[in-house]
Structures are given as C-alpha cells and as structure tokens.
Amino acid sequence: MLTYQSSQDISITPTKGQDKPWLLLLLCCFWLIPGLVGHDPWKPDENVSMAIISYFMRHSDWTVASIAGVPQFSQAPLYFWVATLFVNALSWFGVAAHDAARLSTGFWMAVGLWGVGLAGRELFGRRNGRLSVVILLGCLGLPLWGHHISPAVVLLAGFAWYVYALALALKQPLRAGVLLACVFIVLLTGASWADALFAVLFAIFLFVFPQWRKFSYLITLITAILIAIPIAALWGYSLKANSSELFQTWWRYYAWGPFGGARSFAVGTSVGFLPTLLIWFAWPALPLAAWSVYLFRKELWQPHWQLLISALFFKSLFIMLATQQSEALVLPLLVPLVLLASGGVDELRRGAAAALNWFSLVTLGLAALVIWLIWIGLVTGMPLTLVDYFARFSPADVHWKGWGFVFALLVTLVWGRVLFRKQPLGRRALTNWTSGLTLVIGLLVGLFQTWIDVGKSYRPVAESLSAFMDGKHAQCIDVSTIAKDPTAALVYFTDLALDARPDNECLFVIRQTASKESATPEVLWSGHRLGDQKEIFSLYRR
Structure with a gap:
C-alpha cells in the first residue's frame, strides 16, 4: 500500500455534511482566473511565446516555428500547439489571441493541480489531496508562471501526473502504465529529451527498493515506453522530413533542453542557484516538507516516502547539473515538496x-x-x-x-x-x-x-513603427541587433517584414540603446515603451 493514514485522521475527518470540495474549487478559480485575460503580452517570455503562436496561426505546417526568420527550438512545441488551438477556438467569441493563449496556461495549471491532488490522495489518504493543492497554490514561485504565456507550465503538469502514475503503479499497474505513457508523450513533445529521459531513468531506479521490485511494475514501464516513444517520435520524424538541416540543428544544439544538444551537451556546476531560489520560491512547502521528513524519519522505508524523497533528490540534482538555470526549470520540484509537506501538516505542533x-x-x-x-x-x-x-x-x-x-x-x-x-x-x-x-x-x-x-506592453512601440512604415510594409527591417523579446513583440503586433538573421540584406535596421539619442537625419524613427526611458529603439536606413 502506498496510502499513509495519519494518526489524527479520526479527529480531523469531517462529516459528510461538512465536507465541501466546492470551496477548494472556488479557491482554485480565484487563484487561476485573475491575470489570465485583459492585458498584452509582458516581459520576459510572453512576447516570444506569442510570436511562435502567431506563426502557427498563419502557417499550416506546425512542425517548427520561426521568429523573424530564425527557427525556434528552445522548447518542444506541445504548449504552442495547444495554445494555438485555444486561440483559434476562442477567436469566434472575440477573445484576443494573447488572452486565449493565456487561458491555455490556465488549462495546464488546472491539469497540474488535478494531478497533484490525485497524487496527494493516493499517497497519504483522503482529503490530503485537497491539502496538497492548497499548499501548491500557496508557493510563492508559482503565481507568475501560473498566469504566464510560457511552456514551463507543461513541465509542472507533466511531473504532477508522473508522480501520481508512479504512486498508482503498485496497485493498478495497467492504469498507471497508460498514465505514464501520456506523461512520456507530454515530456517528449512539450519539454525536452532530457526531461523525458529523467522520467524513464527515475522510474527504472525505483527497482532498487524491494517494494517496487515487482513484475507488474516492470510491465507497467515497458508498456508506457512502448506506447509513448512511437507517438512522440512523430514530431522528430516530421521535422526531419520537413528539413534535414533543421533536424540536425535541433539534434546538435537543442534536443537535450537545459543540457544543450548532442554536439553541445554540457553539464553545469552552479550548485548555489537552487538552494538560494528555493528559500522563497517553495515557501511554505519547503519547511513543511523538512518537518514531515523529520517527523516520519523512522518510516522512510515505506514506498510513498521512498518515491517522494528519491524524486526530490534526483530532480534537484538534475536542476543543479543543468547549464541553463531558470525558475521555470525548478517548477517540477514543487510537486514532491508539496506532497512531502502535506504528509506532516496534521502532525504540525500547535x-x-x-x-x-x-x-x-x-x-x-x-x-x-x-x-x-x-x-x-x-x-x-x-x-x-x-x-x-x-x-x-x-x-x-x-x-x-x-x-x-x-x-x-x-x-x-x-x-x-x-x-x-x-x-x-x-x-x-x-x-x-x-x-x-x-x-x-x-x-x-x-x-x-x-x-x-x-x-x-510593447504595443505602443509596434504601433508607432507600423504607422511610420505605412506604405512601406514590404520593405525588410533588420532586427538582428535588438533583444529577442522586443523582436517577438514586433512580430506579434505588426505585419512588417522583419528579419533577425545576421546575414540579411534589409534596407532598414533597428538598433536598441539604453538612452535616447539626439535627433539626427540618420534616425528615421524612435520609440520606447510608455514609462520606460532605458530601452530605446531607433530605425535607420542602411
């Protein structure tokens, strides 16, 4: 059994009349809905995500997107595919594209919360699933990413269901196998090969523990891998069929996500990033998880503790070894921390x-x-x-x-x-x-x-530039020297011919400076975000 029954279950379990799951749903709605609609894409990642989504909206080939002529491989495309479907569906109701895309983030967050709730209930018993959701919603690092147009939320949702599938494997191997297959597909098409390989290797690692050394669990893993890999490989096959050159670029430099690609594979050495971030990012789950481990230190041999502590350790190691450190990479770590925390809340000292x-x-x-x-x-x-x-x-x-x-x-x-x-x-x-x-x-x-x-919002910059270029929209503009975020915003908000490739031969070029330049005949146009005088964009003729 993976289910832990607290010694206080009898005293804390409410009667049927007091049990009100709709209150949790209400809390989730109040947490999820604000901020999903009603504003333009914001820095740092929303403009880039919207430029990719707008590419898929305008093209029938959804294999790989490009921003101003530069292919985008930093993240597998599943999040952008789903967001584009939301945009296309909600456009019939007059919903702005960026609002619809942000609603797809709400969808992934809801899926992640559902997975965490199921895992908490499976591991620690009835009503601990709700407690796990409450703790996750309270983590300080989650609100930004839970309301952001960013594929990072796919990784959180996938890891939540991954832990639930493993928790279920010893009791319902067939159902767990199907769930694991879905998780592997999500990770391969929505994250990176490194994330998917971690999931497979960690599931195999659990054979180290005698309780997991069962033939049914082996069948679960084999079934999940056999189902997932052929389906997930369709995207790679499509990319190779579309362009062998693009496939080689992805494989050599991007396939392993935060570790690079086959040619650029590297391991990081920044061990201080994660502890410094977790102090506030995972509050209050982190101290509560530490309390649970201390409180039940004599019971850590049980399968549910083995699963969570091992997942926490190896995922932390995965993050610390990554060469590309970011908050988005830490999001999945909240899942084992939250579940560990939920195990000791009812035993918390008064x-x-x-x-x-x-x-x-x-x-x-x-x-x-x-x-x-x-x-x-x-x-x-x-x-x-x-x-x-x-x-x-x-x-x-x-x-x-x-x-x-x-x-x-x-x-x-x-x-x-x-x-x-x-x-x-x-x-x-x-x-x-x-x-x-x-x-x-x-x-x-x-x-x-x-x-x-x-x-x-970069909308005023884009609209001002578009108005200046009125009648000259066919003229190419070189944006290779400005940051990726404003480039993506110009792609999303305008239909100008923008080119971010370094070897382009555009007639016009935009340069970015930290202060406004003096008016000269060479400066054809200048603009900046309202309230920001430290990011100035100027248009020149070559």
Missing part, C-alpha cells in the same frame, strides 16, 4: 501552526491593506508624492470604476469570510496563507492590471 497562521494573517493582510491604500491614493491624487513616484513607472491613470474594482472588493470579502472557517489549526494556517496570497494576486490584478499593462 505552536508552529499558530505561528504560521499569525504570520499569514499579518504579512499578507498587511500587504493587501497597503495595496488598497496605494490604490486609494492614486485614485484620489493624494498625496502628490505618491502619485509622482508611481508615475515614473507607468503614465496610466487609476480609476475606481470597472469590473476590476468589483473583483478586488469581492475577493477581499471572500478572504474575510475564509478567516472564520473552522479547521484543524495546521490546515487553517495553510488555507489562510493561500487565501491571503490569492487576495494579494486578486488585488494587484483587479486594481492595477491596466496600470501595469501600460508600462510593460
């Missing part, structure tokens, strides 16, 4: 639970109050020093009218109601933390999303 509860109320409640006070100050125009300070970041006005204000008021009232729910102290502390974090997210989105959007 003093520690009370401290966490008090910290949640004070910290996030105070943050919400500050957000409300800043918003009131910007709406009323008082004090002037506050208005002048925030005007440096965005020239947009802040209004009290609109659905954003209504949503901010609603989420504040719901948060106040949640504080009075009766739960065991440990669960109440985590619920209050996640609800408070959801409140802060909801207030920032409801009250300040438009204000933030004006300062972060």
